[in-house]
Amino acid sequence: MALLDRAIVRLLPGVPKPVIQRLSSRYIAGPSLDDALRVVRKLNAKRKLATIDVLGEDVTTPDDARALAGQYHDVLARVDEEGLDSNVSVKLTGFGLELDYDLCRDNLESVVADAAARDNFVRIDMEDSSTTDRTLQLYRELHAEGLDNLGVVLQAYLRRTLSDLPGLDNVRLCKGIYVESPEIAFREYEAVRANYVRCLEALVEQGSYAAIATHDEHLIREGLRIVRAAALDRERYEFQMLLGVRPDRADELVADGHRVRVYVPYGSHWYEYSVRRLQENPKMAGYIASDLVGRVLGRSS
Numbered sequence: 001m002a003l004l005d006r007a008i009v010r011l012l013p014g015v016p017k018p019v020i021q022r023l024s025s026r027y028i029a030g031p032s033l034d035d036a037l038r039v040v041r042k043l044n045a046k047r048k049l050a051t052i053d054v055l056g057e058d059v060t061t062p063d064d065a066r067a068l069a070g071q072y073h074d075v076l077a078r079v080d081e082e083g084l085d086s087n088v089s090v091k092l093t094g095f096g097l098e099l100d101y102d103l104c105r106d107n108l109e110s111v112v113a114d115a116a117a118r119d120n121f122v123r124i125d126m127e128d129s130s131t132t133d134r135t136l137q138l139y140r141e142l143h144a145e146g147l148d149n150l151g152v153v154l155q156a157y158l159r160r161t162l163s164d165l166p167g168l169d170n171v172r173l174c175k176g177i178y179v180e181s182p183e184i185a186f187r188e189y190e191a192v193r194a195n196y197v198r199c200l201e202a203l204v205e206q207g208s209y210a211a212i213a214t215h216d217e218h219l220i221r222e223g224l225r226i227v228r229a230a231a232l233d234r235e236r237y238e239f240q241m242l243l244g245v246r247p248d249r250a251d252e253l254v255a256d257g258h259r260v261r262v263y264v265p266y267g268s269h270w271y272e273y274s275v276r277r278l279q280e281n282p283k284m285a286g287y288i289a290s291d292l293v294g295r296v297l298g299r300s301s
């Protein structure tokens with residue numbers, strides 16, 4: 001993204017919430033579980049798989065964390081009842097990681113056990129680098145207990161990622177979305193891409209299940225090259241995209257015989273997720289600029 005565009009995009013937190021809500025509506029299923037299930041039904045009808053994320057990032061008490069885990073039990077039950085093809089994605093801070101490790105572990109374990117009983121799967125999203133060690137530790141602890149319907153996420157922008165791979169048997173690989181310092185993270189676009197390819201090759205080589213999460217055409221092509229070169233069975237990998245981003249490309253991948261899973265967030269805590277998505281949309285600078293100009297000229301927004 002050009003410098004001026006980046007500067008404009010940094011203004012996003014100052015944009016009124018209703019405008020953010022309007023601009024980001026394509027990225028979020030809606031406020032309720034029914035909204036998420038409606039979207040998943042439509043995705044499944046187009047032969048796309050889903051992973052449901054309950055938006056709930058401002059957890060401040062143990063009760064909040066337990067309540068969020070409770071919402072995931074509801075999601076798993078409804079997905080099961082309705083025979084939908086969707087797993088769930090969870091954020092450990094939502095389960096209380098910053099409050100108490102054991103509370104978080106209990107919440108995660110109960111959701112993973114519920115998913116196992118329903119023959120479903122839980123993906124642990126990766127958050128900022130202050131959580132990486134504890135996230136990987138929790139994944140490994142539950143895995144060692146025999147809960148293998150569980151996967152984790154690694155971020156190609158982190159310099160450590162290649163060395164985190166050994167022993168992880170189900171990984172979603174993404175570029176990474178949080179702001180990290182250059183000491184621990186690659187910052188240049190091409191360096192992140194190159195590390196993504198290195199990590200994906202290593203994942204496939206060690207026999208892990210690979211979830212290739214990107215909308216970057218270069219990386220989608222590299223992903224296709226790598227799975228083809230390894231003659232991977234289609235059950236051993238999948239592509240993943242976010243709701244509202246490049247749906248046509250996802251359709252093409254499905255038509256070519258690949259599995260594609262779409263990340264479907266829903267809930268009332270939509271603001272932080274929306275800002276992150278809008279900051280990544282290359283067209284956002286233009287939208288914000290025209291919205292600002294519109295307001296300066298007195299048009300209502």
Ligand SMILES: Cc1cc2nc3c(=O)[nH]c(=O)nc-3n(C[C@H](O)[C@H](O)[C@H](O)COP(=O)(O)OP(=O)(O)OC[C@H]3O[C@@H](n4cnc5c(N)ncnc54)[C@H](O)[C@@H]3O)c2cc1C
Pocket residue numbers: 124125126127153155174175176177178213214215216217219240241242245246262263277278280281282
């Ligand atoms: C399924 C999934 C799960 C993820 N989970 C995590 C996670 O757990 N932790 C984490 O840190 N990050 C996560 N991410 C986010 C990821 O790290 C990136 O921030 C995000 O995917 C953008 O990177 P990209 O590979 O698509 O490349 P980019 O270079 O950002 O985008 C490539 C192209 O995709 C299109 N595009 C990308 N984003 C948008 C958008 N918002 N609106 C419109 N067009 C867009 C544009 O055409 C852009 O040029 C996840 C991403 C996906 C797809």
